[in-house]
Amino acid sequence: MEFELIDRIRERAASRRDVRLGIGDDAALLAVPAGQLLTVSTDTLNVGVHFHAETDPTALGHKALAVNLSDLAAMGAEPAWCTLALSLPGADPAWLDRFLDGFLGLAAQHRVALVGGDTTRGPLSIGVTVHGFVPAGQALRRDAARVGDDLWLTGSTGDAAAALAGAGQGEIAAALRERLERPTPRVEAGLALRRRAHAAIDVSDGLLADLGHILHDSGVGAEIELDALPVSEALAALSDGTARWEWQLAGGDDYELLFTAAASARASIAAALAATATPAVRIGRIVAGSGCRVLGADGEWTPSRRGYQHFT
Ligand code: ADP
Numbered sequence: 001m002e003f004e005l006i007d008r009i010r011e012r013a014a015s016r017r018d019v020r021l022g023i024g025d026d027a028a029l030l031a032v033p034a035g036q037l038l039t040v041s042t043d044t045l046n047v048g049v050h051f052h053a054e055t056d057p058t059a060l061g062h063k064a065l066a067v068n069l070s071d072l073a074a075m076g077a078e079p080a081w082c083t084l085a086l087s088l089p090g091a092d093p094a095w096l097d098r099f100l101d102g103f104l105g106l107a108a109q110h111r112v113a114l115v116g117g118d119t120t121r122g123p124l125s126i127g128v129t130v131h132g133f134v135p136a137g138q139a140l141r142r143d144a145a146r147v148g149d150d151l152w153l154t155g156s157t158g159d160a161a162a163a164l165a166g167a168g169q170g171e172i173a174a175a176l177r178e179r180l181e182r183p184t185p186r187v188e189a190g191l192a193l194r195r196r197a198h199a200a201i202d203v204s205d206g207l208l209a210d211l212g213h214i215l216h217d218s219g220v221g222a223e224i225e226l227d228a229l230p231v232s233e234a235l236a237a238l239s240d241g242t243a244r245w246e247w248q249l250a251g252g253d254d255y256e257l258l259f260t261a262a263a264s265a266r267a268s269i270a271a272a273l274a275a276t277a278t279p280a281v282r283i284g285r286i287v288a289g290s291g292c293r294v295l296g297a298d299g300e301w302t303p304s305r306r307g308y309q310h311f312t
């Protein structure tokens with residue numbers, strides 16, 4: 001059964017010139033361009049933890065790759081290859097085809113080749129590893145924020161968390177669910193930020209929690225202006241109060257880029273991101289000290305939870 005499934009995957013997977021040997025042998029052979037660093041990242045989605053068993057397989061395929069591409073984007077890396085470790089409760093070719101529609105559809109959009117993987121029986125689990133390149137010295141690291149930097153955010157956050165909470169009805173609920181199930185990895189934006197931004201991270205566990213990693217690793221603090229937080233139409237229609245701020249700042253599953261850059265880079269960043277059709281705004285600044293203060297019209301605001309943690 002396993003070999004039929006692998007054949008199905010191999011038939012549908014596209015290749016690229018730097019793949020000297022893809023699916024089919026004991027391992028893939030890949031050519032890394034001279035002068036670039038290989039960037040590697042892995043993320044796993046488990047049934048019951050990250051998604052429900054009834055989740056649309058196409059959306060699942062999309063998301064499994066999207067969350068990984070988001071990590072490369074946050075490094076300023078150009079994605080090239082991926083591998084797929086599938087644990088499946090049974091051999092269901094129809095399910096696999098729909099999963100591949102989402103997975104390989106997104107891979108094609110970013111010219112990423114699926115070069116190998118593993119297929120086993122077990123509770124549904126999808127482990128993806130992505131590989132990409134970044135010129136030495138140009139990666140967007142978490143430890144590179146500087147006091148005085150602007151704090152920027154692509155897109156908007158909070159929709160996925162609101163969808164998970166079952167918020168809204170009709171068109172609003174559908175718009176929120178779309179953001180939860182089909183996040184947009186900000187790959188082109190990450191590339192545009194090379195040599196323009198200092199530090200970057202993708203928002204997967206909640207904006208404040210992920211910002212905390214930048215602040216800790218860079219040895220700095222931050223201030224966020226509540227008024228400056230971008231909000232989607234759907235989320236704005238749903239809530240204008242504290243619930244919305246909780247979702248935006250402590251929700252998670254957003255896959256937007258949070259990054260810092262010198263004030264002198266404002267115009268260059270705005271132009272470079274506009275050229276990739278990526279919305280982005282400044283939401284605050286990096287300051288001396290540690291931790292993040294969230295500033296509203298009525299003074300400092302504190303969320304009830306900071307973000308998502310797996311083992312608490
Ligand atoms: P091995 O026993 O050498 O690990 P497998 O039978 O697991 O070989 O896999 C055979 C080939 O199919 C390998 O090239 C492997 O990378 C590829 N492969 C297996 N499962 C997947 C998958 N889910 N996605 C992509 N390639 C896969």
Ligand code: MG
Binds near residue numbers: 117118
């Ligand atoms: Mg194997």
